[in-house]
Amino acid sequence: MVKEKLYYGKDIEVMFNSDVCIHSGICVKGLPAVFDLSKRPWVDPDGDTSEAIARHIDTCPSGALTYKLLDGEYSTKKEDEHA
Numbered sequence: 001m002v003k004e005k006l007y008y009g010k011d012i013e014v015m016f017n018s019d020v021c022i023h024s025g026i027c028v029k030g031l032p033a034v035f036d037l038s039k040r041p042w043v044d045p046d047g048d049t050s051e052a053i054a055r056h057i058d059t060c061p062s063g064a065l066t067y068k069l070l071d072g073e074y075s076t077k078k079e080d081e082h083a
């Protein structure tokens with residue numbers, strides 16, 4: 001069973017798949033106002049700008065974290081990696 005959770009913010013939706021996470025800690029170390037394991041829920045999609053959250057989620061090494069910007073401009077898509 002896939003353990004995927006969705007966190008809704010004003011401008012961004014953040015998805016987290018705990019089955020895929022390799023516990024690198026990059027998310028919590030890099031953006032503690034958004035990713036804080038001591039809080040419930042541990043993801044606050046309004047804790048920073050949607051751009052900052054999106055850029056940081058792109059550094060998640062496992063792909064456990066993904067996102068969708070609610071203006072429809074951009075979502076996590078690895079095929080955009082030609083830049």
Ligand code: SF4
Pocket residue numbers: 020021022023024025026027028059060061062063064065
């Ligand atoms: S950055 Fe990704 S792999 Fe690392 S702890 Fe966060 S969700 Fe898990």
